[in-house]
Every structure is written in C-alpha cells, then in structure tokens.
Amino acid sequence: MRGRSRLLGFGIAALLVLGGLISVVLVAGAVGGALATALIGIGLVIATSLVFLEIGLSEDREREDEGDAAAPGSGAEAGSGAEAGSGGAPGAGKSGTAHRTRPPEKPQPRRLPRTRRIPRRPQ
Numbered sequence: 001m002r003g004r005s006r007l008l009g010f011g012i013a014a015l016l017v018l019g020g021l022i023s024v025v026l027v028a029g030a031v032g033g034a035l036a037t038a039l040i041g042i043g044l045v046i047a048t049s050l051v052f053l054e055i056g057l058s059e060d061r062e063r064e065d066e067g068d069a070a071a072p073g074s075g076a077e078a079g080s081g082a083e084a085g086s087g088g089a090p091g092a093g094k095s096g097t098a099h100r101t102r103p104p105e106k107p108q109p110r111r112l113p114r115t116r117r118i119p120r121r122p123q
Contacts, residue, residue: 007042016043 020039023032 006050006054010047013043013047013050016040019043094096 016039020041020043022037023039024036026032027035
C-alpha cells in the first residue's frame with residue numbers, strides 16, 4: 001500500500017470509531033448504544049484488517065528482495081535443467097527421491113463405558 005492509500009484506509013477506520021464515540025453522546029438510549037457499537041466495531045475491524053494487510057505486503061517485499069539478491073549469485077545457467085536434484089519435488093535430494101512419510105493412521109472409534117440398565121416401571 002502506498003502512503004496516500006494507507007492514510008485513507010486508516011483515516012476511514014479512525015473516522016468510524018470517532019463517529020461511534022460521538023453517537024454515544026448525541027443519540028440517547030439503546031439506538032445510540034447500538035449505533036456506537038456498530039460504528040466502533042466496523043472501524044476496529046477495518047483497522048485490524050489493514051494492519052494484517054501491511055504485514056503481508058511487507059513480507060512479500062522481503063521475499064522479493066531475497067529473490068532478487070539470490071538470483072544473480074546462484075551460478076546456475078538459465079534453462080539448463082541439468083542440475084542434480086532439480087526434480088522439482090520438495091525435499092528431493094541429489095538422488096532424486098522425494099522424502100516419504102507414513103500415511104496418517106485412522107483414528108479408532110471411541111467406545112462409551114457400559115452403564116447399568118434401569119428397569120422401567122409398569123404403567
């Protein structure tokens with residue numbers, strides 16, 4: 001996010017929270033409380049979402065920077081594909097075999113403890 005859009009997003013969230021606080025004072029009764037709860041809640045959700053968006057975008061930028069820094073120094077010819085272990089499978093070693101794991105075991109059904117049977121009374 002650029003500076004202007006970041007300012008706009010957080011500004012809208014702050015205005016919603018401020019509007020909720022003002023509605024508590026200006027609108028009396030249950031309507032004022034409900035309006036305040038809605039406005040403040042929406043504003044805080046927007047602010048939290050924008051914070052998570054900023055974190056994700058910064059991680060993407062870091063990944064791009066790491067990729068750009070690693071590309072020139074990798075020493076691999078572009079398009080050669082003759083490297084050992086370049087099978088494309090994650091965890092593939094020099095022999096070309098992928099790391100194998102056991103399949104997950106099926107959970108056993110739980111058995112309930114036996115209870116004493118209570119006889120019914122005749123009607």
